[in-house]
Amino acid sequence: xxxxxxxxxxxxxxxxxxxxxxxxxxxxxxxxxxxxxxxxxxxxxxxxxxxxxxxxxxxxxxxxxxxxxxxxxxxxxxxxxxxxxxxxxxxxxxxxxxxxxxxxxxxxxxxxxxxxxxxxxxxxxxxxxxxxxxxxxxxxxxxxxxxxxxxxxxxxxxxxxxxxxxxxxxxxxxxxxxxxxxxxxxxxxxxxxxxxxxxxxxxxxxxxxxxxxxxxxxxxxxxxxxxxxxxxxxxxxxxxxxxxxxxxxxxxxxxxxxxxxxxxxxxxxxxxxxxxxxxxxxxxxxxxxxxxxxxxxxxxxxxxxxxxxxxxxxxxxxxxxxxxxxxxxxxxxxxxxxxxxxxxxxxxxxxxxxxxxxxxxxxxxxxxxxxxxxxxxxxxxxxxxxxxxxxxxxxxxxxxxxxxxxxxxxxxxxxxxxxxxxxxxxxxxxxxxxxxxxxxxxxxxxxxxxxxxxxxxxxxxxxxxxxxxxxxxxxxxxxxxxxxxxxxxxxxxxxxxxxxxxxxxxxxxxxxxxxxxxxxxxxxxxxxxxxxxxxxxxxxxxxxxxxxxxxxxxxxxxxxxxxxxxxxxxxxxxxxxxxxxxxxxxxxxxxxxxxxxxxxxxxxxxxxxxxxxxxxxxxxxxxxxxxxxxxxxxxxxxxxxxxxxxxxxxxxxxxxxxxxxxxxx
Amino acid sequence: xxxxxxxxxxxxxxxxxxxxxxxxxxxxxxxxxxxxxxxxxxxxxxxxxxxxxxxxxxxxxxxxxxxxxxxxxxxxxxxxxxxxxxxxxxxxxxxxxxxxxxxxxxxxxxxxxxxxxxxxxxxxxxxxxxxxxxxxxxxxxxxxxxxxx
Numbered sequence: 019x020x021x022x023x024x025x026x027x028x029x030x031x032x033x034x035x036x037x038x039x040x041x042x043x044x045x046x047x048x049x050x051x052x053x054x055x056x057x058x059x060x061x062x063x064x065x066x067x068x069x070x071x072x073x074x075x076x077x078x079x080x081x082x083x084x085x086x087x088x089x090x091x092x093x094x095x096x097x098x099x100x101x102x103x104x105x106x107x108x109x110x111x112x113x114x115x116x117x118x119x120x121x122x123x124x125x126x127x128x129x130x131x132x133x134x135x136x137x138x139x140x141x142x143x144x145x146x147x148x149x150x151x152x153x154x155x156x157x158x159x160x161x162x163x164x165x166x167x168x169x170x171x172x173x174x175x176x177x178x179x180x181x182x183x184x185x186x187x188x189x190x191x192x193x194x195x196x197x198x199x200x201x202x203x204x205x206x207x208x209x210x211x212x213x214x215x216x217x218x219x220x221x222x223x224x225x226x227x228x229x230x231x232x233x234x235x236x237x238x239x240x241x242x243x244x245x246x247x248x249x250x251x252x253x254x255x256x257x258x259x260x261x262x263x264x265x266x267x268x269x270x271x272x273x274x275x276x277x278x279x280x281x282x283x284x285x286x287x288x289x290x291x292x293x294x295x296x297x298x299x300x301x302x303x304x305x306x307x308x309x310x311x312x313x314x315x316x317x318x319x320x321x322x323x324x325x326x327x328x329x330x331x332x333x334x335x336x337x338x339x340x341x342x343x344x345x346x347x348x349x350x351x352x353x354x355x356x357x358x359x360x361x362x363x364x365x366x367x368x369x370x371x372x373x374x375x376x377x378x379x380x381x382x383x384x385x386x387x388x389x390x391x392x393x394x395x396x397x398x399x400x401x402x403x404x405x406x407x408x409x410x411x412x413x414x415x416x417x418x419x420x421x422x423x424x425x426x427x428x429x430x431x432x433x434x435x436x437x438x439x440x441x442x443x444x445x446x447x448x449x450x451x452x453x454x455x456x457x458x459x460x461x462x463x464x465x466x467x468x469x470x471x472x473x474x475x476x477x478x479x480x481x482x483x484x485x486x487x488x489x490x491x492x493x494x495x496x497x498x499x500x501x502x503x504x505x506x507x508x509x510x511x512x513x514x515x516x517x518x519x520x521x522x523x524x525x526x527x528x529x530x531x532x533x534x535x536x537x538x539x540x541x542x543x544x545x546x547x548x549x550x551x552x553x554x555x556x557x558x559x560x561x562x563x564x565x566x567x568x569x570x571x572x573x574x575x576x577x578x579x580x581x582x583x584x585x586x587x588x589x590x591x592x593x594x595x596x597x598x599x600x601x602x603x604x605x606x607x608x609x610x611x612x613x614x615x616x617x618x619x620x621x622x623x624x625x626x627x628x629x630x631x632x633x634x635x636x637x638x639x640x641x642x643x644x645x646x647x648x649x650x651x652x653x654x655x656x657x658x659x660x661x662x663x664x665x666x667x668x669x670x671x672x673x674x675x676x677x678x679x680x681x682x683x
Numbered sequence: 684x685x686x687x688x689x690x691x692x693x694x695x696x697x698x699x700x701x702x703x704x705x706x707x708x709x710x711x712x713x714x715x716x717x718x719x720x721x722x723x724x725x726x727x728x729x730x731x732x733x734x735x736x737x738x739x740x741x742x743x744x745x746x747x748x749x750x751x752x753x754x755x756x757x758x759x760x761x762x763x764x765x766x767x768x769x770x771x772x773x774x775x776x777x778x779x780x781x782x783x784x785x786x787x788x789x790x791x792x793x794x795x796x797x798x799x800x801x802x803x804x805x806x807x808x809x810x811x812x813x814x815x816x817x818x819x820x821x822x823x824x825x826x827x828x829x830x831x832x
Binding site: 019020021022025026029033036051052054055058059061062065066069073283284427428429430431432433434436437440441483486487490509510513 | 690740748752
């Protein structure tokens with residue numbers, strides 16, 4: 019299968035390169051046949067990459083250790099269900115994964131592209147295929163997953179134990195797909211610019227693909243946090259690790275983009291701004307890939323010392339310089355259709371929201387490049403740690419939550435002060451009441467009080483709007499409240515899908531604030547039979563059992579948990595040592611409720627049977643993990659295709675919907 | 684050369700030939716008549732209409748939720764109707780689509796404009812959208828407004 023995989027990669031490279039050149043040449047030479055042929059080559063490249071993927075998966079299942087990549091990332095003891103993880107566990111496989119994803123989404127994006135973009139599609143195809151050509155060239159020349167060993171080893175080195183976690187089935191592929199997915203909206207924007215279509219033609223396609231990338235990145239980041247929380251053994255979920263930030267930054271810029279693109283769609287405004295945003299998002303995505311593959315920042319996530327760093331740095335430089343050159347070239351044509359009517363409008367709120375998101379992204383970027391710059395200019399590496407990010411980004415994030423609360427309550431174009439007062443007063447009262455109640459209950463931390471108050475404002479604003487809309491439908495149609503509510507959401511999917519996502523952000527904020535300000539931590543060594551009090555809990559350590567496995571030694575510790583003298587449950591937590599990796603992996607025992615988590619993880623198993631434990635009580639963190647599915651639901655609702663109804667259809671005719679108009683006689 | 688290598692090379696060759704055929708097909712088949720570009724334009728117009736109608740839906744929702752004064756609502760509602768009517772008229776002038784249907788839509792829009800000048804907003808019995816009094820059918824769901832007032 020190694021040969022078929024290698025052949026497929028070369029075929030895919032040839033097709034992608036041909037598609038790049040053919041698309042541009044066909045467009046410039048006005049040869050529709052060449053353009054069509056180049057587009058077909060793009061589809062064929064996707065097929066070739068699927069064959070390559072199939073070949074590598076088959077090699078893993080057959081444990082074909084003749085292939086260096088299979089020998090390095092699997093062994094005979096590895097269960098087959100981990101093949102999916104092993105596939106992208108290393109540099110070469112992850113490049114193949116990224117290339118395959120890019121080829122597939124490129125094919126779907128071009129196939130489903132709106133008709134109005136027809137003139138720009140050759141350029142869009144060229145941008146997508148140029149990116150694919152880069153990845154395929156790097157893979158075939160420098161990091162081929164089908165390279166063979168000169169001998170066939172009896173067993174492989176095995177999979178990294180930290181990757182054998184459920185979160186790893188989705189976290190890395192979601193992040194990689196999200197990062198490379200940004201290429202699609204970027205390609206639509208750049209293709210439209212190159213074709214001289216400087217209006218709003220690319221907006222619909224750009225919005226849909228940007229939201230998909232955004233959702234993949236959000237899901238990937240959340241699953242990564244969950245993975246870190248349950249397996250890394252330090253009890254936290256976010257460390258401001260440079261590679262975490264690498265995925266976080268494009269997500270922030272995409273968040274800004276999917277808000278401001280709505281302004282362009284609705285009002286024809288922010289045309290230049292949206293091009294800049296999608297260019298910045300792509301630049302940050304390429305920066306993230308550079309950091310992952312040979313960037314000089316050490317991280318738990320990176321693929322180690324890889325020689326690809328310089329190649330990706332060059333690609334990053336091109337990926338930043340060329341799009342901005344195109345932007346500057348087309349700048350005179352990028353005029354917005356309208357000016358901002360008022361600073362008291364939804365558009366203005368979106369603009370401020372964009373600026374805050376960009377500020378957080380650039381603070382984070384500064385934190386990742388500062389160690390490099392300090393080493394370069396001061397001969398001394400000064401790393402930037404969590405306090406920097408917390409102190410600078412914390413207030414900016416509070417500002418964002420504030421805007422999330424008031425933005426949706428402000429109408430488009432302009433708001434009168436009286437209507438604004440009417441809309442904002444009830445949520446503001448709820449927010450202040452929340453702060454008052456929490457303060458009187460003894461919560462006196464400023465940041466936490468503000469965050470909880472603002473979260474209450476956002477939630478109240480959304481619930482109040484749903485209540486009013488539902489009541490209006492109920493009164494007008496006689497529908498019961500549940501049906502009226504569902505119809506309300508269904509009739510305004512992009513808007514209310516966004517609101518559901520806002521609710522999930524509030525849930526995230528609750529989890530982050532709860533654990534950041536109110537967590538209790540205890541590091542302690544317990545012998546069998548010992549007990550310890552943490553928060554409201556009493557934890558009794560019953561003992562630890564050692565089990566020898568084929569590739570690891572596993573220590574399973576059993577603990578009983580009591581609260582107020584009442585038995586709650588028995589928890590088990592494991593710590594495994596993998597000699598071939600000289601690495602320990604832990605699985606935390608977690609008793610999770612919406613109020614708080616009791617988190618127990620063993621840090622060391624001593625010879626006398628005692629165990630060093632880290633025990634934490636993390637308030638409200640449960641809401642973080644619930645936020646993921648809620649965010650997913652919101653995204654699906656927002657993206658669900660919507661038929662737009664005409665304002666004045668003839669009663670005798672079916673309703674007008676785009677595309678349903680009778681054709682010319 | 685073992686059997687697996689031979690099979691791999693065989694399937695690799697099949698893939699290469701197939702790819703070559705897919706890429707070359709565009710050159711050997713006869714060109715389709717250039718009707719695609721003329722079919723593309725109406726879809727673009729449809730999207731323009733869809734965006735306007737979407738904006739009307741949102742405007743309407745914000746009015747229902749009490750975020751817009753009635754006067755602002757009427758002004759903006761009328762402006763969107765004019766935009767939609769302009770798109771429809773452009774279609775008619777360019778001779779695309781079914782002229783009778785386009786004209787009918789335009790008349791309905793124009794009637795809506797006239798009525799909105801002094802009409803009051805009422806609620807649609809079917810979808811509960813705000814509709815200007817006197818409009819024969821709900822602009823959003825198409826339901827007849829009947830005796831609603």
